[in-house]
Amino acid sequence: MEEPMSKQSGPMKQQSGRERFFPGMADQLWNDWRWQYRHRVREVEELARLLPFDPQELETLRAFKDDLHLAVTPYCLSLIDPDDPADPIRRQVVPSTLEFEEQERCSRDPLGEEAHTPVGGIVHKYPDRALFIATNICPAYCRYCTRRRKWLEKRRPKTLNQLDAMISYVRETPSIRDVLFSGGDPFSLSLPIFSHCLKALDAIPHVEIIRIATRYPVVLPQRFDEELLKVLSGYSSLWMVTHFNHPNELTAESAAACRKVLRAGIPVNNQSVLLRGVNDNVETMLKLCRGLLKIGVRPYYLFQCDPVQGAEHLRTSVWTGVKIIEKMRGFTSGLAVPTFVVDTEGGGKVPLNSNYCLQSNGDSLLLRNYEGKLFRYRNPPP
Ligand SMILES: *Cc1c(COP(=O)(O)O)cnc(C)c1O
Ligand code: SF4
Numbered sequence: 001m002e003e004p005m006s007k008q009s010g011p012m013k014q015q016s017g018r019e020r021f022f023p024g025m026a027d028q029l030w031n032d033w034r035w036q037y038r039h040r041v042r043e044v045e046e047l048a049r050l051l052p053f054d055p056q057e058l059e060t061l062r063a064f065k066d067d068l069h070l071a072v073t074p075y076c077l078s079l080i081d082p083d084d085p086a087d088p089i090r091r092q093v094v095p096s097t098l099e100f101e102e103q104e105r106c107s108r109d110p111l112g113e114e115a116h117t118p119v120g121g122i123v124h125k126y127p128d129r130a131l132f133i134a135t136n137i138c139p140a141y142c143r144y145c146t147r148r149r150k151w152l153e154k155r156r157p158k159t160l161n162q163l164d165a166m167i168s169y170v171r172e173t174p175s176i177r178d179v180l181f182s183g184g185d186p187f188s189l190s191l192p193i194f195s196h197c198l199k200a201l202d203a204i205p206h207v208e209i210i211r212i213a214t215r216y217p218v219v220l221p222q223r224f225d226e227e228l229l230k231v232l233s234g235y236s237s238l239w240m241v242t243h244f245n246h247p248n249e250l251t252a253e254s255a256a257a258c259r260k261v262l263r264a265g266i267p268v269n270n271q272s273v274l275l276r277g278v279n280d281n282v283e284t285m286l287k288l289c290r291g292l293l294k295i296g297v298r299p300y301y302l303f304q305c306d307p308v309q310g311a312e313h314l315r316t317s318v319w320t321g322v323k324i325i326e327k328m329r330g331f332t333s334g335l336a337v338p339t340f341v342v343d344t345e346g347g348g349k350v351p352l353n354s355n356y357c358l359q360s361n362g363d364s365l366l367l368r369n370y371e372g373k374l375f376r377y378r379n380p381p382p
Contacts, residue, residue: 017078021050030074033222037139041072047094051082060097068095069151071141076219079248088246088278091314093140093219099310108149110306112346119169121158125348129178132166134158134197137188140219142243144273144311146343147183157189160196167200170207177208180241187216187223195231202235213241213271218249221257233264242270242297245279247287255295262296269300272338274324276305276316282327289328289336299338304352306343318342318352326354330370 018025029035041047044061047070053061061068072093079089116125123131135157136150145151158166170176179201186194201207216223232238240261244250258268270292272279279285289299302325305315321340328337341349358374359366365377 017080018074020082021077022074031222033220033225036073036075036220036222039074040139041074041077042070044068044070044095047072050077051080051090051094052085054085057097060100061095064095064097064100067100069141069148070095071139073139073220075222075253076140079251086277088284089248091278092142092144092245092275095143096313098313099143101312103309103312106307106309106312107345108309110308110345111146111343113147115346119165120162121166122169123182124169124173124176125346127175129180130170130173130176131180131182132170132197132201133182133184134163134166134186134194135184135188138183138185139188139216139223142215142273144275144305144308144314145183146306146308148308148310150184157184157193160193163193163197164200167197167204170201171204174206177206178211179207179209180211180213182213183215185214185216186212187214187228191227191231198231198235198238202237208237209239210235210237211239211241213243215243217242217254217257217261218244221251221253224257224260229260229264232261232266236265238266240266240268241300242268243272244270244288244292244297245272245275247284247291250288250291250295258295258297268297270297270338271301271303272299273303273305274316274321274340275314278314280316280320280324282324285324286328286332286336289338290332293333293336299336301349302338302340304340304342322352322354326370329354 018030022030041050044058044065048058076089076093081087084090113123116123118124121133123133136147136153137155137157141151170179189197198210201210242258244254261268272288274280279288285302292299302321304318304321305311307315325337325340339351340353341351343349356368357365358368360379363379363381365379367375367377369375
């Protein structure tokens with residue numbers, strides 16, 4: 001099927017990267033998700049053949065080679081500009097020696113998830129919704145991942161028995177009306193296993209919606225083949241949540257993946273993580289969020305990066321996030337503006353926002369608009 005042309009087809013960045021890293025690669029292989037998956041770069045030596053490294057940095061990474069938990073798909077690699085050591089995609093997926101510095105104030109489990117795990121694989125913090133973590137495998141490993149602790153476990157999906165125990169927990173807990181497949185990436189499961197979970201969860205009367213959080217559209221968009229789409233289109237309860245962090249990730253391929261999912265009747269939202277040197281300024285975030293709207297994806301959350309051991313160098317102040325949102329709200333489509341949230345240890349997400357109500361005196365409010373102009377507003381009694 002022909003994809004509708006994007007209104008303004010920007011420079012196809014990944015095309016040049018593809019030629020550079022994988023010259024003469026046939027489309028048939030490049031577009032085959034299995035080929036992409038099998039040819040993920042897993043070793044620092046292989047990466048060093050493709051991207052330049054500072055010699056000292058490379059020496060240290062070699063010393064830690066068994067603990068790097070490195071994976072980058074050829075497609076994702078093709079988005080990286082090798083001449084830019086600060087490339088925003090590179091910063092997200094290529095390990096840094098800074099990860100191995102002792103970070104005393106960081107945690108292995110910064111959100112206190114283990115304490116809210118009634119059954120292995122379930123995180124149940126909020127009354128009416130629960131996370132369903134079916135695997136610890138991802139197509140690419142994001143260096144800032146909150147669940148880096150899961151990388152230390154052997155890489156494998158949950159067994160069928162474990163998955164069935166997770167499904168039973170949801171079935172026996174009638175307060176849960178929203179189940180979120182969360183990372184490791186659910187589309188890393190074999191299709192029959194994924195389909196089994198989906199079918200079982202969808203059949204539970206109190207489960208009203210199922211969300212699938214995935215980074216496949218960003219790092220391996222070829223995954224959305226007819227076989228997968230056929231499974232997904234069987235459920236009216238589904239939502240998908242993507243994880244784009246930078247406008248360079250918006251390519252013809254990632255747009256096509258999102259379009260296919262939308263056409264299957266599944267709404268698509270996006271969650272970004274605020275990352276130092278990647279997207280921590282208003283220009284980048286505006287370009288990302290407007291670009292997402294153009295491909296039918298609604299920016300949902302912007303997360304403060306969690307204080308997870310190994311990611312401190314990618315974190316920035318929460319006020320950076322608040323200011324970015326303040327400079328978006330009112331200046332562009334409200335649909336393009338995500339909610340900025342900080343996740344607490346055990347207490348869930350807290351939204352942080354600029355203050356727009358400067359005074360409240362009886363029935364009189366003093367409000368500030370996006371341009372900083374002040375307005376009196378008469379507030380009727382409750
Ligand atoms: C983020 C999260 C959810 C979903 O929260 P929403 O605000 O509904 O998107 C559910 N459970 C846990 C543990 C979470 O971290
Ligand atoms: S895709 Fe999600 S779970 Fe996987 S490494 Fe990235 S942030 Fe972590």
